[in-house]
Amino acid sequence: MSSLLLKRPLAVIDLETTGTNVATDRIIEIAIIKVFPDKTIQTKVKRIHPGMPIPAGSTAIHGIKDEDVKDCPTFKQAAHELKQFMDNCDLAGYNSNRFDIPLLVEEFLRAEIEFDINKRKFVDVQRIFHLMEKRTLGAAYKFYCDKTLENAHSAEADAMATYEILEAQLTRYEQLQSDIDSLATFTKEEDYVDFARRIVMQGGQEVFNFGKYKGRAVREVLKAEPQYYDWMMKADFPLNTKQKLSEIYYNMMLKKI
Numbered sequence: 001m002s003s004l005l006l007k008r009p010l011a012v013i014d015l016e017t018t019g020t021n022v023a024t025d026r027i028i029e030i031a032i033i034k035v036f037p038d039k040t041i042q043t044k045v046k047r048i049h050p051g052m053p054i055p056a057g058s059t060a061i062h063g064i065k066d067e068d069v070k071d072c073p074t075f076k077q078a079a080h081e082l083k084q085f086m087d088n089c090d091l092a093g094y095n096s097n098r099f100d101i102p103l104l105v106e107e108f109l110r111a112e113i114e115f116d117i118n119k120r121k122f123v124d125v126q127r128i129f130h131l132m133e134k135r136t137l138g139a140a141y142k143f144y145c146d147k148t149l150e151n152a153h154s155a156e157a158d159a160m161a162t163y164e165i166l167e168a169q170l171t172r173y174e175q176l177q178s179d180i181d182s183l184a185t186f187t188k189e190e191d192y193v194d195f196a197r198r199i200v201m202q203g204g205q206e207v208f209n210f211g212k213y214k215g216r217a218v219r220e221v222l223k224a225e226p227q228y229y230d231w232m233m234k235a236d237f238p239l240n241t242k243q244k245l246s247e248i249y250y251n252m253m254l255k256k257i
Contacts, residue, residue, distance in 0.1 A: 002170040005178040006037040010123075011089035012166070014159035015100045016062040018050050022102045022196060023238040026050035027075055028064050030104075031155035032085060033163050041163075044085050045156045047072040062153040076111035083108070083115055090180045092123040094137050094162045097187065102195030102240065109239040121184035125166050128187055132173060137161065144168035194241040199248075206248055218248050 004010070012033040019025035028050050034042040047064075049072045059065050093100040101122060108115035129140045141149040141161045145168050151157040170178055177183065193199040193206050199218055200209045206218040213221045213228070222229050229249050233242055 002174065002176065002178045004035070004039075004167055004170055006035065006090075006180060008037065009089045010035045010092055010180065011086045012092045012159050012163045013096060013100050013104065014093060014155045014162065015103060016064060016153065016155045017103065018052060018054050018058055020099065022099070022106055023236055025103070026052060027103065027107055028054060028069055029062070029155045030082065031159040032082070033156075033159045034085065034089065035163060042085075043156065043160075044082075046078055046082065048078060049074050062155075075107045076113075079108060079111040079113040083113060086115075090121040090123065090184070091117075092125060092162070092166065094140075094158065094165075095124065095126040097122055097124040097127065097189070098195075102238065105195060105240050106238055109243065121180045122187070123166070123180060123183045124187040125162050125169070127189070128169050128176070128183070129165070131186075132169070137165075140165050144172065193248075194238070194244040196238045196241050198237065198241045199244060218245070219252055222249055222252060 012035065014031050015027050016029040017025050017027055027048050029048065030044075030046050032044045034044070036042075047069050049069045051074055054064060054066050054069070091101055101117075105115060105117060125140075126137070129135060133140070133143060135143060137158060138149045138152055141147055141164070144165045145161075147161075147164075149157065149161050170176055176186065190197065191201040192209075193201060198208070198210050199206050201207070202215075208214055208216055208218055208221060229245065232245055
């Protein structure tokens with residue numbers, strides 16, 4: 001029987017949001033289950049004022065209305081507290097590599113608070129589930145833990161269920177390694193540069209993964225058509241995408257000097 005092996009704390013996160021667009025939607029609730037190497041747990045749940053109306057379709061999913069967050073802090077006001085709670089933590093979640101972590105990073109960028117992700121490992125529990133069984137969070141909870149997920153789409157309930165599923169997956173699949181490095185490698189998909197996967201790594205170079213230049217090297221495109229950089233910076237791309245594009249662009253400029 002395997003159990004999670006941690007060298008440092010693991011922050012299992014779940015977000016309730018105004019929608020699913022990483023570039024434009026906002027967090028309205030965040031739950032963080034912080035698991036320490038000795039398996040003690042600390043929990044932080046925070047309601048957030050998104051600075052925009054909560055669409056009825058989103059409220060229908062998680063039950064949070066505008067009046068429920070009218071007196072809550074904005075993300076910028078809560079950012080330092082959340083950052084401190086997740087300091088020195090690896091990150092895990094359910095579909096977190098494609099949604100929760102990218103949106104969280106966007107919120108920190110909007111708040112102009114540095115949230116360093118370069119030294120963190122990411123473990124996506126949904127990715128393990130889909131690689132092994134291919135189902136949903138509620139079904140995963142029933143399948144692995146033989147429990148019914150109560151209060152689904154409550155961030156805290158979903159985050160705690162995600163942690164329990166991860167522990168159960170380690171027990172069920174002997175081929176899974178218990179350390180975070182191995183789990184992060186196992187759940188990693190393509191080698192992407194930005195969380196939105198507009199730029200990916202291929203053959204050791206950054207390559208566009210969308211649009212008319214899909215499959216072409218970013219540096220090659222920007223050198224031949226520098227106005228494409230200006231267009232992307234003005235368009236509705238996630239801030240993380242623009243940040244990574246700018247890093248590539250300015251590195252190009254420095255090498256010309």
